[in-house]
Amino acid sequence: MQITDTIWQVGGDSMTAPGDAAIYLIAFDDTAALIDAGCGQGHGKLIQNISRYVPAETKIEYLFLTHCHFDHVGGAESIRRHFGCKIVAHERDAEYLESGDSMVTAARWYNAYLEPLPVDYKMSAAEETFRIGNGEIRAFHCPGHSPGSLVCVTEVPGKKILFGQDVHGPLHPELLSNRTDYIHSLKFLLSLEADILCEGHCGVYKGKKEVRDFISSFIQ
Ligand SMILES: [Zn+2]
Numbered sequence: 176m177q178i179t180d181t182i183w184q185v186g187g188d189s190m191t192a193p194g195d196a197a198i199y200l201i202a203f204d205d206t207a208a209l210i211d212a213g214c215g216q217g218h219g220k221l222i223q224n225i226s227r228y229v230p231a232e233t234k235i236e237y238l239f240l241t242h243c244h245f246d247h248v249g250g251a252e253s254i255r256r257h258f259g260c261k262i263v264a265h266e267r268d269a270e271y272l273e274s275g276d277s278m279v280t281a282a283r284w285y286n287a288y289l290e291p292l293p294v295d296y297k298m299s300a301a302e303e304t305f306r307i308g309n310g311e312i313r314a315f316h317c318p319g320h321s322p323g324s325l326v327c328v329t330e331v332p333g334k335k336i337l338f339g340q341d342v343h344g345p346l347h348p349e350l351l352s353n354r355t356d357y358i359h360s361l362k363f364l365l366s367l368e369a370d371i372l373c374e375g376h377c378g379v380y381k382g383k384k385e386v387r388d389f390i391s392s393f394i395q
């Protein structure tokens with residue numbers, strides 16, 4: 176599904192495998208990045224979808240994991256093996272990925288088991304910029320849904336696109352969610368004034384007002 180000229184949704188519940196969170200592809204010239212990985216069951220379909228949008232010689236440089244939950248990370252190792260990309264996650268969630276913690280990563284909720292997943296680049300700052308081809312992705316630590324949740328932002332001419340993923344939550348003690356952090360992060364997301372919000376499960380919101388209304392609906 177095309178979102179802009181250079182951004183597509185390439186995976187998700189109805190696209191790759193049931194339970195998959197949305198997977199997004201961002202192309203910058205001959206380089207690209209993926210946001211999240213799904214559970215992993217739909218790996219073949221994901222590869223097929225990616226090949227429909229970018230030429231085979233495109234180098235997928237990074238796989239950003241917005242947080243450690245199984246529906247976003249279960250397929251990460253297969254993607255890394257296939258494309259040779261670097262996995263990026265925030266250090267506060269990387270610890271649960273690297274230890275294969277099936278409770279905090281919610282793998283148990285999916286009757287699954289998370290193999291310990293080494294993270295190539297652990298983000299520790301509140302904000303970091305990744306240069307990719309002729310563009311960049313900015314990542315921001317936005318804790319609440321999980322301790323190390325992050326969001327990614329990129330710009331195409333005239334538009335700011337926010338990959339907010341699990342903006343809707345939920346918050347749960349087993350996931351080490353924190354409501355105060357969550358509300359703080361949602362307010363930060365509002366301050367970004369994005370034109371397009373790519374969510375993890377609820378779809379893609381286009382237009383500043385639509386994005387603002389969706390994010391605001393979770394601030395109580
Ligand atoms: Zn999710």
Ligand SMILES: [Zn+2]
Binds near residue numbers: 242244320341
């Ligand atoms: Zn989640």
